[in-house]
Amino acid sequence: MTEAVVAAAGVAYGYDRDLVLDxxxxxxxxxxxxxxLGRNGAGKSTTIKLLAGVLQPTRGRVTxxxxxxxxxxxxxxxxxxxxxxxxxxxxxxxxxxxxxxxLAPAASSTTASRRDELCNAxxxxxxxxxxxxxxxxxxxxxxxxxxxxxxxxDVLLLDEPSAGLDPAQVVxxxxxxxxxxxxxxxxxxxxxxxxxxxxxxxxxxxxxAGRTVFTGPVAALDDAAAAALGAPRAAASGAAx
Amino acid sequence: MMALxxxxxxxxxxxxxxxxxxxxxxxxxxxxxxxxxxxFEQAEQRALALDDAAVLAMLDxxxxxxxxxxxxxxxxxxxxxxxxxxRQWSDGPARLWLLQRAPSLRAFVVARLGGQVVTVAVLVGLxxxxxxxxxxxxxxxxxxxxxxxDVAQTLVGxxxxxxxxxxxxxxxxxxxxxxxxxxxxxxxxxxxxxxxxLVPSATPFVGPTLGSIVAALSPASHxxxxxxxVVHLGDVAYWLCLLLGCGVAVGGCVAGRRA
Numbered sequence: 329m330t331e332a333v334v335a336a337a338g339v340a341y342g343y344d345r346d347l348v349l350d351x352x353x354x355x356x357x358x359x360x361x362x363x364x365l366g367r368n369g370a371g372k373s374t375t376i377k378l379l380a381g382v383l384q385p386t387r388g389r390v391t392x393x394x395x396x397x398x399x400x401x402x403x404x405x406x407x408x409x410x411x412x413x414x415x416x417x418x419x420x421x422x423x424x425x426x427x428x429x430x431l432a433p434a435a436s437s438t439t440a441s442r443r444d445e446l447c448n449a450x451x452x453x454x455x456x457x458x459x460x461x462x463x464x465x466x467x468x469x470x471x472x473x474x475x476x477x478x479x480x481x482d483v484l485l486l487d488e489p490s491a492g493l494d495p496a497q498v499v500x501x502x503x504x505x506x507x508x509x510x511x512x513x514x515x516x517x518x519x520x521x522x523x524x525x526x527x528x529x530x531x532x533x534x535x536x537a538g539r540t541v542f543t544g545p546v547a548a549l550d551d552a553a554a555a556a557l558g559a560p561r562a563a564a565s566g567a568a569x
Numbered sequence: 570m571m572a573l574x575x576x577x578x579x580x581x582x583x584x585x586x587x588x589x590x591x592x593x594x595x596x597x598x599x600x601x602x603x604x605x606x607x608x609f610e611q612a613e614q615r616a617l618a619l620d621d622a623a624v625l626a627m628l629d630x631x632x633x634x635x636x637x638x639x640x641x642x643x644x645x646x647x648x649x650x651x652x653x654x655x656r657q658w659s660d661g662p663a664r665l666w667l668l669q670r671a672p673s674l675r676a677f678v679v680a681r682l683g684g685q686v687v688t689v690a691v692l693v694g695l696x697x698x699x700x701x702x703x704x705x706x707x708x709x710x711x712x713x714x715x716x717x718x719d720v721a722q723t724l725v726g727x728x729x730x731x732x733x734x735x736x737x738x739x740x741x742x743x744x745x746x747x748x749x750x751x752x753x754x755x756x757x758x759x760x761x762x763x764x765x766x767l768v769p770s771a772t773p774f775v776g777p778t779l780g781s782i783v784a785a786l787s788p789a790s791h792x793x794x795x796x797x798x799v800v801h802l803g804d805v806a807y808w809l810c811l812l813l814g815c816g817v818a819v820g821g822c823v824a825g826r827r828a
């Protein structure tokens with residue numbers, strides 16, 4: 329496997345008595361999709377914010393491309409789709425994509441054709457002139473994903489990307505993400521749905537109660553999944569490699 | 570950074586709620602201007618009818634009409650500043666996303682606060698249409714010559730209103746960024762602003778030395794000269810320090826929230 333492009337080692341976040349994360353290890357590799365599994369409240373979104381460079385760890389280190397993940401050179405190469413899409417209700421879909429394209433490091437090369445390509449892939453063709461405030465949850469979700477993808481980032485952090493999408497849209501998204509990985513992007517796909525990972529991910533990292541409890545190939549997940557997703561920490565730790 | 574600034578302005582001004590804000594603002598300002606103008610003209614007509622040269626000499630359109638309107642705008646901005654800041658900072662997930670995409674924390678803060686300052690500047694700038702209308706369509710100068718609009722005084726007065734409004738908005742942004750709660754922060758900021766505004770009235774109770782210090786801290790003490798067209802270095806320094814201090818404080822609060 330290639331060297332990790334994004335890595336978090338022994339990361340903790342929060343205050344001493346109220347740690348949201350306490351020992352998260354995760355690494356993303358170019359051309360591979362990493363599933364990120366955990367129950368609601370396990371700390372997936374906080375971990376993703378740390379990987380995206382918007383939060384700083386209390387302990388441990390998060391690096392992207394060999395430098396601190398919060399450095400602008402690192403953040404510029406990371407596309408992040410938060411669980412709640414980052415939309416302003418008074419802007420149209422097209423304006424959101426334009427904003428995301430203009431904030432991409434290679435803004436000049438982010439052509440209209442890339443936006444059209446994403447709109448087609450995500451089924452947004454008919455809503456580009458509509459205000460975000462008038463969109464359904466699923467459409468908002470797809471706009472958020474398009475905003476993360478429009479700059480062709482080297483790393484994609486997708487926080488519960490399939491939430492609110494119908495089955496056909498989920499299939500299309502899987503294909504799009506696989507295509508991004510084939511292009512060479514390192515992808516993190518966060519979910520609490522086990523079955524989804526088998527279809528889209530190459531590897532899986534599972535966290536429980538703010539701690540990494542499993543990292544390995546999807547095929548090895550079955551034995552560890554139960555422990556990772558709800559067994560007592562002692563049992564879960566036993567399942568970790 | 571320009572992309573961020575464009576985004577801030579697009580959401581603040583060129584949006585349905587932004588245009589509504591501009592409309593309501595113009596309605597308020599137009600109302601103030603009309604009532605002040607009617608009062609001024611009535612006084613002028615009375616003085617002309619009585620041929621009272623002393624009163625006519627006192628009726629200066631710049632000091633009694635335009636400065637009064639601008640002073641009213643500052644009071645409106647005392648309410649509007651926290652609202653503008655609250656609206657701009659009520660974008661939770663979008664704010665974090667913008668922070669992630671921004672070239673630097675400084676670029677994010679400058680664009681966001683720049684958006685607030687430009688929004689206030691546009692709102693106040695639109696009010697220049699009122700003296701302009703008066704200059705074009707107003708009555709010819711009286712014998713005393715007090716009906717001639719002093720362009721420099723009007724511009725200096727407008728600038729200080731922009732500075733005051735921007736300071737109110739940025740001070741509110743500091744509180745909102747510190748507590749990370751737009752509504753609560755805006756309410757606290759409003760209370761702080763009103764207290765700062767009224768603090769000069771407390772000077773008789775705290776002695777002359779402390780009183781002068783307290784009065785110097787209040788925005789109300791740094792308006793009057795500029796509204797009369799006087800550019801005073803102390804006033805300029807006060808507004809610049811307030812604006813820059815708020816910018817630095819917001820940057821510190823946003824950076825602190827990331828840790």
